[in-house]
Amino acid sequence: MPEVWSAPVRFVECDQQGVAFNAHYLVWADEAVNAWWAARGLPWQALVERGVEYFVKASSLDWVSSARYGETVAVDVGPAAVGRTSLTLEFTVRVGDRTCCTVRTTYVATVDGRPTPWPDDVRALLSAG
Amino acid sequence: MPEVWSAPVRFVECDQQGVAFNAHYLVWADEAVNAWWAARGLPWQALVERGVEYFVKASSLDWVSSARYGETVAVDVGPAAVGRTSLTLEFTVRVGDRTCCTVRTTYVATVDGRPTPWPDDVRALLSAG
Amino acid sequence: MPEVWSAPVRFVECDQQGVAFNAHYLVWADEAVNAWWAARGLPWQALVERGVEYFVKASSLDWVSSARYGETVAVDVGPAAVGRTSLTLEFTVRVGDRTCCTVRTTYVATVDGRPTPWPDDVRALLSAG
Amino acid sequence: MPEVWSAPVRFVECDQQGVAFNAHYLVWADEAVNAWWAARGLPWQALVERGVEYFVKASSLDWVSSARYGETVAVDVGPAAVGRTSLTLEFTVRVGDRTCCTVRTTYVATVDGRPTPWPDDVRALLSAG
Numbered sequence: 396m397p398e399v400w401s402a403p404v405r406f407v408e409c410d411q412q413g414v415a416f417n418a419h420y421l422v423w424a425d426e427a428v429n430a431w432w433a434a435r436g437l438p439w440q441a442l443v444e445r446g447v448e449y450f451v452k453a454s455s456l457d458w459v460s461s462a463r464y465g466e467t468v469a470v471d472v473g474p475a476a477v478g479r480t481s482l483t484l485e486f487t488v489r490v491g492d493r494t495c496c497t498v499r500t501t502y503v504a505t506v507d508g509r510p511t512p513w514p515d516d517v518r519a520l521l522s523a524g
Numbered sequence: 525m526p527e528v529w530s531a532p533v534r535f536v537e538c539d540q541q542g543v544a545f546n547a548h549y550l551v552w553a554d555e556a557v558n559a560w561w562a563a564r565g566l567p568w569q570a571l572v573e574r575g576v577e578y579f580v581k582a583s584s585l586d587w588v589s590s591a592r593y594g595e596t597v598a599v600d601v602g603p604a605a606v607g608r609t610s611l612t613l614e615f616t617v618r619v620g621d622r623t624c625c626t627v628r629t630t631y632v633a634t635v636d637g638r639p640t641p642w643p644d645d646v647r648a649l650l651s652a653g
Numbered sequence: 654m655p656e657v658w659s660a661p662v663r664f665v666e667c668d669q670q671g672v673a674f675n676a677h678y679l680v681w682a683d684e685a686v687n688a689w690w691a692a693r694g695l696p697w698q699a700l701v702e703r704g705v706e707y708f709v710k711a712s713s714l715d716w717v718s719s720a721r722y723g724e725t726v727a728v729d730v731g732p733a734a735v736g737r738t739s740l741t742l743e744f745t746v747r748v749g750d751r752t753c754c755t756v757r758t759t760y761v762a763t764v765d766g767r768p769t770p771w772p773d774d775v776r777a778l779l780s781a782g
Numbered sequence: 783m784p785e786v787w788s789a790p791v792r793f794v795e796c797d798q799q800g801v802a803f804n805a806h807y808l809v810w811a812d813e814a815v816n817a818w819w820a821a822r823g824l825p826w827q828a829l830v831e832r833g834v835e836y837f838v839k840a841s842s843l844d845w846v847s848s849a850r851y852g853e854t855v856a857v858d859v860g861p862a863a864v865g866r867t868s869l870t871l872e873f874t875v876r877v878g879d880r881t882c883c884t885v886r887t888t889y890v891a892t893v894d895g896r897p898t899p900w901p902d903d904v905r906a907l908l909s910a911g
Contacts, residue, residue: 402789406816406826407674407809411722416665417580418550422794425547429793439793440852451546455584464669465827531660535687535697536680536803540851545794551665558664568664569723593798594698675838676808683805709804713842 396473396487399434400427403467414461415468421454424486424498427470431484435520447504447514452481454500466490475499477521480510525602525616528563529556532596543590544597550583553615553627556599560613564649576633576643581610583629595619604628606650609639654731654745657692658685661725672719673726679712682744682756685728689742693778705762705772710739712758724748733757735779738768783860783874786821787814790854801848802855808841811873811885814857818871822907834891834901839868841887853877862886864908867897 400423410416429439442449462468468488476483486498504513513521529552539545558568571578591597597617605612615627633642642650658681668674687697700707720726726746734741744756762771771779787810797803816826829836849855855875863870873885891900900908 403813405809405813406668407676407812409669410664411667411669411671412577412579413669414579416551416554417583418547418554418665421547421550422792425545425794426790426792438852448541450541450543450590451587453584453586454546455582457582458580461579465825532684534680534684535797536683536805538798539793540796540798540800542798547794551663554665555661555663567723594696670835670837672837674812675841676805676812679805679808683803706799708799708801708848709845711842711844712804713840715840716838719837 396471398469399430399472401467401469404462404464406464409464414463420456420488420496420498423468423470423488424500427472427486428484431472437517437520446506447511449502449504452501452503454498456496456498458496460493460495462490462495474521479512480504482521525600527598528559528601530596530598533591533593535593538593543592549585549617549625549627552597552599552617553629556601556615557613560601566646566649575635578631578633581630581632583627585625585627587625589622589624591619591624603650608641609633611650654729656727657688657730659725659727662720662722664722667722672721678714678746678754678756681726681728681746682758685730685744686742689730695775695778704764705769707760707762710759710761712756714754714756716754718751718753720748720753732779737770738762740779783858785856786817786859788854788856791849791851793851796851801850807843807875807883807885810855810857810875811887814859814873815871818859824904824907833893834898836889836891839888839890841885843883843885845883847880847882849877849882861908866899867891869908
């Protein structure tokens with residue numbers, strides 16, 4: 396899985412326990428998925444212009460270590476499953492070689508709020524990995 | 525499961541898609557778990573004073589509808605599993621009767637960063653639900 | 654100045670220094686201004702429907718004490734100045750009787766991104782305080 | 783004033799008006815001030831180890847344009863005033879050559895929560911600009 400996004404942990408992202416608060420991992424995964432689409436020549440805005448939005452349907456996070464202020468998190472992304480209207484991506488959030496959290500998120504394509512099949516060219520692109 | 529926390533959706537929590545951004549559900553669950561401990565007479569700070577911290581080990585979120593600005597989210601919480609060093613809680617985040625998201629989060633008790641069994645009185649309290 | 658908004662300080666809002674991070678005061682002021690408009694029968698969405706948006710032009714914050722987790726912040730709001738296209742509000746963010754921060758924010762009404770005079774009925778309402 | 787910090791605007795930072803929400807400018811300024819100290823060989827943690835913390839005393843923000851998703855914000859920082867216990871920095875937040883917001887923030891050095899003069903070596907360093 397290629398690295399698609401990276402950023403220093405922000406001071407505001409760390410809580411009184413001295414570690415990055417759990418919710419921020421979903422923010423980082425969101426930036427990573429946007430970068431992942433863009434790297435495929437299909438930025439989020441281009442989908443919206445075609446009337447297709449995608450929403451997060453489900454997400455699971457498993458932490459094995461913490462990220463702290465002063466460290467830089469990197470996110471590797473790869474497809475885990477491509478469905479008719481859905482897409483599941485796996486994200487590895489890490490500090491150097493140390494994994495902090497594995498995130499698996501399932502997105503659903505929608506038109507006017509209803510699930511819709513991915514357009515053919517998008518599906519071809521997703522299946523290519 | 526009793527309602528333990530509620531708040532109007534904040535403007536800053538909503539994104540350009542017009543719905544509450546997914547990461548905020550973990551923030552709401554965090555406020556809810558703190559309220560849940562406090563309602564049991566054991567606020568987060570009391571545990572810390574005893575040298576016990578708890579960290580989020582894993583979390584899964586399943587969305588069935590969106591929360592929007594102008595709506596008020598409420599969170600019901602109940603225990604799903606009590607282990608030797610862990611605790612899994614289930615949260616229902618809803619707007620009125622409409623469920624938005626089910627969150628299941630597993631916490632691990634730690635001392636100096638290492639998993640530790642819940643103190644006996646805490647376990648008794650957790651088992652009481 | 655009447656209290657228009659109140660909320661417990663959230664855990665995620667507190668940083669490693671053990672106090673609410675400064676940026677959150679602008680979030681609280683934003684919730685307060687929305688409540689202030691709504692209390693005048695003119696919710697933010699109603700303005701948007703009339704084609705008028707307002708943007709923050711300037712904001713100044715002066716802190717005299719900190720808000721901490723476990724405390725509840727309340728925000729009092731009152732108009733400080735009403736201009737042709739602008740409105741300056743003063744916010745007092747406090748924990749009980751203890752003031753934490755005074756915020757003064759100037760908003761500008763816009764149509765299509767350009768400053769526009771407040772509609773007459775809105776100005777009448779603003780001048781009424 | 784040198785550029786000390788830069789980052790792409792995050793999706794989560796943009797609101798339903800399609801622009802970066804105002805509170806995030808204080809987050810960006812905070813990352814910039816930390817980078818500014820670090821570039822002077824005096825990271826925030828080094829001050830803490832010496833028992834000195836600094837808190838934000840006052841902050842003013844003036845917006846002239848908006849930052850949007852897809853754009854990258856850069857922050858230039860320079861000292862505006864150095865007092866006995868205080869330090870005022872000026873931040874220019876911009877997208878390329880276009881200024882979005884000028885932030886002026888006054889910090890106060892504290893020991894045990896009380897204002898304290900900057901240590902001599904720190905003051906020498908601040909006066910050097």
